[in-house]
Amino acid sequence: MTNDESLAARAAWLSYIGGYTQGEIARRLDVSSAKAHRLIGQAHKAGLVRVFIEGAPGECLRFEEEIARRFSLQSCVVAPDIDDDDARGSRFRFAGVGAAAAKRLYAVLEGGNGLTIGLGKGRSLAAMVQNFPRIERPDLKFVSVSGSLTRNLSANPYDIVHNMVERTGGEGYFLPVPYIAASTRERELLIAQKSVADVMELARRADVYVIGVGAVGRDPAIKAHIQQVGMVSDDEWRDLQDKNAVGDIMGCFIDADGLRVDSAINRMTLGLHLEDLKGRRVIAVVGGKDKGQAVLAALRTGAVTDLIIDEGTAASILKIADGEGA
Structure with missing residues (x-):
């Protein structure tokens, strides 16, 4: 030191x-x-400080109970909105959810030895890692559930496997392919590689999954993270909008009912499918603005068992669901 x-x-x-x-x-x-x-x-x-807040505001607790009951979840955690001032930057929009997710993952890891954790990507999960303490757990394995690269083969800045390995001393397994292939032919070639197949098989055997949920917004002035890093083209994004996609889970784009949309990009995703998660413990961690419709759609897939969201998203989910009579 x-x-x-x-x-x-x-x-x-x-x-x-x-x-x-x-x-x-x-x-x-x-x-x-x-x-x-x-x-x-x-x-x-450096991860020398672990601060977990045990209490929650009454409004958050009421949201948790209602969402868990309505969507038959094992658990729901609603983090208080800490700061909605855009001038402070996106980091603060994910802070509350990141802290809540770190606390939940810490409890999950304490509950078992030799666990394999399937990890998704995104800013919410990156915030979780930032709040996760340093622990000595060489028995743990962390594996990507979707492609770890962008289409130009650069590293995804929000792939968190490496950072979780640093925090825990565990083993990390990356899926050395793009999040979304450039064509169905490229996907077939990549998926046939033994190294890729081996990592995907390990991911399918994970004990717990921690994933994010992305939103397919309608505002052309606001680009989603996967657009910003070149994972999808503008034309592909417009096609998803035309097909009424509202969100994505592990690169699977879904509509408001939680069904896979009929878009070419859904045939080029590299990683696990929603069907691989059915019947498993799946913790969805979602922060940021305007995610209510996407999270509601993710809940309707039936794949999510535990949900960690912010206060604004919780209110949005219930408002949308109530408006639809759900």
Whole structure:
């Protein structure tokens, strides 16, 4: 451990256990107030601090009970909306859901040895990893449930297997193919590779799945994450909109009823299918704006058993469902 790492750990103890203010920590460690602040931030980033909030506002609890009951879920966790100010950036929109998901995954991992966890992708799951503490669990395996690359074969910035391996000391297994192939022919060639087939078989045997849900929005001025990183083209996106797709799970694009839409892109997805998840424990972690319709559709697939969402999405789900008479 370097001197700065040691100071960061000491600053974390003084702050969270000792209750010291930032100024008091600075004086205690003989550093500037600005450095004390940086040390506490460094401790967070290094996973030295685990902060799980045990309580929840009453409104969130009521949402949890209603959504779990209505959609027959094993559990539903609704994180309070922390900040809806776009000027602060997207990181804050996923903070609450990320913290709630980290707490739930930590509890899942504590409950068993030698677990294999199937992991999806996205900003919500990335926020979960950011809030996950460092633990020593070399018995764990983390495996991608969908292609780990973009179409130009660059790494998906929100593929979280590597980061979970860093946090736990477990083993990581990537699916070394694009999230969505460029053609059905390319998909057939890639899926036939032994290395790909082996990882997919491991993913099918996972004990628990933690996945995200993407939204297919209608606003042409707002590009979804998979558009921004080049996973789908603008033409393909317009086709999905024309086919009334509202969301995607592991690259499977679905309509408001949770049914796979008849689009060419659904025949080019590389990874597990929704059918592979049926009857398994599937924790969907969803944060961000305007996800209500997509999450509702995901619930209607019957694949999701546990749901972690933010307060705004919870309200949106119930409002849409009530409006449809669901």
